[in-house]
Amino acid sequence: MNQLVGIGTFELKEEVSMNDLMLLPTQDLVKYENEPVVCEAAAPRRFSVPLSDSDLQERILKAIPKKTRNNNKWALGVWVAWTLERNLYQETITESGNAIPSDPNLLSNELLNYWMAHFIQECRRVDTSPYPPNSLVQLASGIQRYLRTDCNRNDVSLFEKDSSTFAFFRKCLDSRMKELTNNGIGTNVKKGRPYINNRRGGHVG
Template sequence: MENETLSQMMNSYDVQLTDNTFGNFNLRLNDVTGDTTGTLDDSSVVKSEEPDRDSSLTDRFATETTCEDANALINELKSKNTVRNTKWAYTVFESWRDTRNKSGHEIPELSNMTVDDMNTYLCRFVMETRKRDGTKYPPNSLYHIMSGLLRYLRDKNINDKNFLDQADPRFSYLNKVLNSEMKKLTSEGLALPQREALPVTETDERQIWEKGVFGDFDAISLQRTVFFIIVKYLD
């Protein structure tokens, strides 16, 4: 049998050849191009989402909203302190504006000001504004007032006039005046004193350990302990 050919061996065992005995080696065009049209089962095709037609799915989305609803959402999440500070800053500015207009000036309302108006009138406001008792504001308070006026504009959807942006060349003059006035107020001793934390005494530290604030019994206590030790010995 060593010298028998394959056909002789198949004849010996009466093997009948058919067209599909060794499979079909014909290369189809879609095997090369990746065109699977007509060869995939419908279940394997990714279909786009069809609109919900079942009436039971009508509650899928929330009820229609309006611009008023969006504004209410924004106002609902505003900090009360921020709203109060914005109102205070605008009241201070309006008091100054009303006083100057009664003297014959025509200073426009803040939201109606042009860039040139802001450079003119806000510079004057920075130098002239005072407390109710006539004394000057500390530099930090002056900056807070200006920040409040900027928030007022944003609440009015005026977002193209950020007069505190020092990178905006349109307001470079205003920022120079504001910075100069704050430095002047600081040199006059009107800057608010910096509050320094009191040192932790040995008695305080012992009580902290005894109350379980420091320790290694959980992640929080361990984090506090590591932070305290780093500050204590490396500060």
């Protein structure tokens, strides 16, 4: 039979017998259709678009409760106010050779240990009254959270007892808290009702 036969990329016009067709490779007999090629990028996405490091950091910060963020902001505010006043003293430059940075993230762990110890002993309220012991812990915790969360310094562990990195700070915090407690600052002692004898020999508790 005379017909146009497509074999691969060749077209032969000749008489082709059934035996000839049987001898052809199977793939040469497959009918090719012009179907649209679907680009892989245009296919429905299963996963999210790539996120940058700044995107991830922003999501981490957004997940922090508002109360915690406010506490961190308060702690950093007290730190900044303290550094501004502390840097006015000549002793500050004499002790370390440099002014204390308003951003604690600029301090190495060694200097952070040193200056946090001074900060926790010297910080006061706006009216110059001392912070109670619990507030001192909250101040240090706020600064630690800032360094860990905002600055990715997960090695800052101010309260880890087995770590010697911030041992000096912990000793100063402990001594200051004991001093305040001994002075009755931050201690809420509940006073009982007075013991009063009545006429029957009993008492009112």
